[in-house]
Amino acid sequence: MALWTAGRARVKAIAVANADTNRAARGSIAPTMKLGNTLAGDAWGGLAATLVALPAAIAFGVTIVSPLGGGYAAQGALAGILGATALGLVAGSFGGTQRLVSAPCAPAAAVLSALAVQLAEDELAADAALLVLTLTGIVCGALQVVFGRIGLGRLIKYMPYPVVSGYMYGVGLIIIASQVPRLLGAPREASLWTALGSPALWSWQAIVVGVATAATMFVAPRLTKIVPATILALAAGMLAYFGLALADASLRTLEGNPLVIGALAGAQAGERATPGRWVAFAALDGGALLQALLTGMTLAVLLSIDTLKTCIVTDALTRTRHDSNRELLGQGLGNLASAFAMGVPGAGTMGATLVNISSGARTRLSGVFAGAFALLAFLLLAPAIAWLPIAALAGILIVIGVRMFDLDSLQLARSRATVLDFVVVLAVVVVAETVGLIAASGVGIALAILLFVREQTGGAVVRRQARGNRMFSKQVRLPDEMAILDRHGAQCAIFELQGSLFFGTSEKLYRAVEEALRECRYLILDMRRVQSVDLTATHVLDQIADMLAERGAYLLLSQLPRDVPSGQDMRRYFDATGLVRPEGAVRAFAELDAALEWVENRILDEHRVERAPEQLLELQEMAIFRGRKPETLAALEACMEKRSVAAGEVVFSRGDADGDLYLIRRGTVRILLPIDATHSHHIATFGRGDFFGEMAFLDRHPRSANAVATADTDLYVLARERFDALADQHRALADKLMEGLARTLATRLRYANAELRLLGTS
Numbered sequence: 115m116a117l118w119t120a121g122r123a124r125v126k127a128i129a130v131a132n133a134d135t136n137r138a139a140r141g142s143i144a145p146t147m148k149l150g151n152t153l154a155g156d157a158w159g160g161l162a163a164t165l166v167a168l169p170a171a172i173a174f175g176v177t178i179v180s181p182l183g184g185g186y187a188a189q190g191a192l193a194g195i196l197g198a199t200a201l202g203l204v205a206g207s208f209g210g211t212q213r214l215v216s217a218p219c220a221p222a223a224a225v226l227s228a229l230a231v232q233l234a235e236d237e238l239a240a241d242a243a244l245l246v247l248t249l250t251g252i253v254c255g256a257l258q259v260v261f262g263r264i265g266l267g268r269l270i271k272y273m274p275y276p277v278v279s280g281y282m283y284g285v286g287l288i289i290i291a292s293q294v295p296r297l298l299g300a301p302r303e304a305s306l307w308t309a310l311g312s313p314a315l316w317s318w319q320a321i322v323v324g325v326a327t328a329a330t331m332f333v334a335p336r337l338t339k340i341v342p343a344t345i346l347a348l349a350a351g352m353l354a355y356f357g358l359a360l361a362d363a364s365l366r367t368l369e370g371n372p373l374v375i376g377a378l379a380g381a382q383a384g385e386r387a388t389p390g391r392w393v394a395f396a397a398l399d400g401g402a403l404l405q406a407l408l409t410g411m412t413l414a415v416l417l418s419i420d421t422l423k424t425c426i427v428t429d430a431l432t433r434t435r436h437d438s439n440r441e442l443l444g445q446g447l448g449n450l451a452s453a454f455a456m457g458v459p460g461a462g463t464m465g466a467t468l469v470n471i472s473s474g475a476r477t478r479l480s481g482v483f484a485g486a487f488a489l490l491a492f493l494l495l496a497p498a499i500a501w502l503p504i505a506a507l508a509g510i511l512i513v514i515g516v517r518m519f520d521l522d523s524l525q526l527a528r529s530r531a532t533v534l535d536f537v538v539v540l541a542v543v544v545v546a547e548t549v550g551l552i553a554a555s556g557v558g559i560a561l562a563i564l565l566f567v568r569e570q571t572g573g574a575v576v577r578r579q580a581r582g583n584r585m586f587s588k589q590v591r592l593p594d595e596m597a598i599l600d601r602h603g604a605q606c607a608i609f610e611l612q613g614s615l616f617f618g619t620s621e622k623l624y625r626a627v628e629e630a631l632r633e634c635r636y637l638i639l640d641m642r643r644v645q646s647v648d649l650t651a652t653h654v655l656d657q658i659a660d661m662l663a664e665r666g667a668y669l670l671l672s673q674l675p676r677d678v679p680s681g682q683d684m685r686r687y688f689d690a691t692g693l694v695r696p697e698g699a700v701r702a703f704a705e706l707d708a709a710l711e712w713v714e715n716r717i718l719d720e721h722r723v724e725r726a727p728e729q730l731l732e733l734q735e736m737a738i739f740r741g742r743k744p745e746t747l748a749a750l751e752a753c754m755e756k757r758s759v760a761a762g763e764v765v766f767s768r769g770d771a772d773g774d775l776y777l778i779r780r781g782t783v784r785i786l787l788p789i790d791a792t793h794s795h796h797i798a799t800f801g802r803g804d805f806f807g808e809m810a811f812l813d814r815h816p817r818s819a820n821a822v823a824t825a826d827t828d829l830y831v832l833a834r835e836r837f838d839a840l841a842d843q844h845r846a847l848a849d850k851l852m853e854g855l856a857r858t859l860a861t862r863l864r865y866a867n868a869e870l871r872l873l874g875t876s
Contacts, residue, residue: 152476159213159475160483164198166342167217167466168488170514171198172499173507174223175458176375177292178247181230182240188376189244191499194218195492197457202485205448205462206478210440211425213432213475215466215484216448218458220514221416224288226250226458228550229409231305233402242397244456246406251453253410258418258446267422267438276535277558278423279523280542281416284554286518287547289511296508297324299373319358319365320373320505327351327509342469344510351506368500375507377500413459414446415555421445421462428462431471534565571618575611576626577643582606582636582717587710589782589799590806592737593858598721599714606636606713608706612643615651624654631658635667636713640706642673647684652691655700663699670701672709707796730828731779736803738777738854746847753840755831759783765821765829766807773834775811775855778804781827786820794820808855811837 175194179186197218205216226247233243261267295301295309299317309315330350334343355373359365368377425436441462449459470480492499526536538561546554583603591599607630615623630637637658659669671694674684685702688694694702703709733739733747759765759781766772768788776783782801786794797819800806810817811834841848 153479155474155476156480157483159470159473159480160202160215160485161487162342162473163215163466163470163475163480163484164202164487164491165345166469167198167215167463167484168195168491169344169348169507169510170463170465171195171218171458171460171488172375172502173511174218174220176504176507177223177289177296177511178226178230178458179244180292180296181227181234182243186240186244187504188500191375191502192492193456193458195457195488195499196455197452197460198488199485199492200452200455200457201445201448201460202481202483202488203448204451204485205444206481206483206485207444208440208447209444209462209478209481210437211428211462212434212436212477213467213471213480214421214425214428214436214441214462214478215470215481216421216445216460217463217466217484217488218460219417219420219463220289220511220518221285221420221461222413222459223511224285224292225409225413225416227292228288229405232405236401238402239397242402245395246398246402248453248456249403249406250410250413251449251457251459253407254413254417254459255446255449255451255453257411257414258442258449260446261414261418262439262441262443262446265439266418267440267442274538274559274562276523276526276538277542277555277562278419279520280539280558281546281555282518282520283523283539283543284546286515287543289515289518293508293511293515296504297321297328297512299505301372317373317505319355319362320503322358323351323354323373323503324505324509324512326354327503327506328513331510331513347510347513348502348506351503351509352501355501355503355506373503373505375500375502375504412550417445417449417459417461418442424462424464424467427464428467428471431468534568538562538565567618570614570616571622573613573619575613575615575619575623576609577612578610579626580608582608582710582713585710587714587799588707588796589711589714589801590804591714591801592803594737595718595722598718602717602721603714605634605717606638606710607634608638608640608710610640610643614646615644616646616648617650620651620654623651624658627658631661635665636670636716637662637667638670638672638706638709638713640672640709641675641684642706644675644684647687649691652688652693656691656693659693659698659700668699668701670703670709670713672703672706674702705796711799729780731803733777733830736777738805738851738858742847742850746844746850749840749844750832750847750851751830753832753836755833757829757831759823759827759829761823761825761827763823765823765827766817767820768817770810770817772817773810773814774807775805775832775834775837776807776821777830777832778802778806779828779830781823781825783827784822784824786822787818788820799824805855805858808859812855 171194172191173194175190175192175197176187177190179190179193201216201218206214209216229250230243230247233246238246291306294306295304297320298309298315299320300309300312300315304312304315327347327350331343331347334341334346338346355365365371365373368374421441422438425438425441428434429436445461451457452459466484470484523536523539526532526539538558541561542554542558545557581604583600585608586596586599586603607627609627609630611623613619627637627639639655655669655671662669671688674688676683676685685694688702694700701709701712703712733751734742734744739747739750754777756779761781765776765783766774778800780802782799783806784799785797785806787797788794798806806821807817809815811832814834837848837851
């Protein structure tokens with residue numbers, strides 16, 4: 115699944131779009147902070163969150179059961195209240211996010227109302243349909259518990275942004291479509307198209323109430339920041355309803371009134387919370403149980419994503435870090451409790467959580483308070499809740515649905531660079547409205563993966579390339595050796611690769627090295643920036659190696675990552691696939707420098723007349739002293755110490771105060787810059803005929819690096835103090851030595867400059 119790259123910023127934008135909840139609670143910060151008590155702050159935040167979440171929970175519950183018939187509105191309202199209570203008490207107690215408030219939410223309402231419509235079309239008995247909804251909630255909660263236990267919390271939140279945006283549009287449209295008939299006052303079982311096409315079914319009183327509620331919901335945040343807009347909108351709807359009731363006596367009757375919820379304590383509502391509801395289980399067939407299972411799986415994924423999205427925003431606002439796996443466990447337990455209590459499932463809700471934070475909440479206890487206040491509201495205000503107008507709840511949900519639209523995603527259609535991302539958004543919306551939300555998510559993810567593959571195949575796999583006469587190892591060579599490498603180093607081609615090597619980029623890799631395959635004897639692929647390799651790319655590398663082996667050439671792989679982001683150990687993977695074999699033409703090196711040094715040694719062995727590394731060099735054989743008079747060299751050698759160093763022995767260490775100059779008669783010495791107690795950076799390697807230690811010799815400062823013999827080594831050691839004494843007697847000798855040092859250092863610097871220019875132009 116592609117990384118939701120803009121996750122935090124985009125989700126936060128969606129949250130802030132709920133301006134009524136965000137702004138309404140800011141005015142309560144000051145009184146809460148004055149309390150100076152965490153418990154009081156949690157209680158105040160929980161109360162404010164309840165005022166926001168409870169009306170929506172009731173509306174969601176009514177929406178879900180509406181397709182089953184007009185007589186079930188009370189049961190739906192009760193289910194919303196019980197869901198808010200169970201989720202608040204249980205998820206707040208066991209969750210892993212401070213200040214999060216859980217309650218019934220729009221995705222749950224969208225999925226379950228679609229299921230209720232399907233059950234009604236299948237002519238399943240209402241009691242059996244209610245039980246299927248309950249079983250769906252149980253499956254959802256159980257799966258969320260499993261998600262939390264097996265550690266999916268860190269993975270499930272990585273949903274591509276276009277998919278999330280399209281999903282939000284889809285849920286919003288589903289909510290709006292389900293509420294338009296309620297706003298028009300059509301019978302509760304009427305569908306959207308039936309209601310729109312039959313004006314005779316409309317109730318002008320319902321339209322007045324619904325429009326007054328929706329208008330207040332939009333305007334309230336601009337007028338006040340103290341009272342949540344949902345409360346003001348609901349109050350406006352009830353005032354409009356009772357204002358109309360003054361002129362119409364039928365509106366003052368609760369029994370049989372289709373425009374209000376109805377008594378919550380009636381027989382139907384009470385029956386929903388009793389063990390007798392399970393009797394309907396016998397009426398369920400395999401198809402109904404399969405629907406509950408599949409819808410529960412859909413709901414588990416959607417509610418988990420919705421919760422973790424809210425958790426990310428909460429972390430950003432409170433500078434905390436949530437435990438995603440623990441949160442999924444808490445949400446699962448909360449949804450299980452809600453299902454067994456016959457409540458509506460839900461998730462961590464954005465609006466109520468923002469209000470909770472702004473109202474001074476500090477801990478998870480605030481979510482528990484929100485659940486307790488929801489239960490208290492039901493116990494104390496049940497008679498008033500019975501008079502809630504259906505159209506008022508519809509007006510609130512329509513505004514919530516509109517605010518779920520991520521309008522910023524429309525900008526994606528204006529640029530050619532992002533138009534395909536907009537296509538993903540559009541595809542998710544279309545599938546969500548025509549098939550379902552889970553299918554929409556699947557289609558969106560599939561399209562996002564295709565776009566990701568397209569983007570990966572469009573990028574370059576070669577970051578930099580060079581030839582061996584322009585890029586050299588850190589083995590410092592003598593001037594005559596460098597001359598050979600200048601003439602014949604082009605036999606080696608170096609390619610620094612990047613990105614992912616997979617079936618989509620394998621052909622591009624082959625074409626990039628095709629010319630070098632025909633011309634070079636050594637092909638080095640630097641893999642340090644490679645993110646992953648699949649079997650197709652490995653097969654292409656194997657073909658490249660075979661083509662090189664046919665003419666006695668070699669493929670060298672350097673710096674194979676052992677811990678790429680995917681967790682792949684590339685060296686082990688190549689060993690398992692048989693690419694790197696002891697008898698094969700493929701060599702693997704820990705560093706690019708080691709590969710370059712191996713190639714350089716082979717080129718030098720092939721093109722110079724003689725090489726006797728076992729013999730000890732004398733001063734006159736060293737390039738820096740060639741042409742000097744024997745008596746002069748004898749005087750210089752008399753000032754030098756001859757020293758032997760075993761392989762692995764330290765010649766000098768960083769911080770040493772000696773200013774000696776070292777000349778290598780035989781062996782090799784590596785210069786290392788310490789990074790920490792266990793790691794060092796390889797600066798250079800010096801071999802037979804080279805010198806090192808010149809920096810401290812020239813500037814008399816402490817050593818800046820470590821020098822370690824990598825083979826048994828014999829040295830000439832010239833102390834600075836003895837050189838100064840010699841210089842008083844042999845000024846010409848001292849000048850010649852300094853001139854030789856300067857000339858060699860200048861040559862090294864020229865090659866270093868050439869490599870820097872290569873890096874700058876690649």
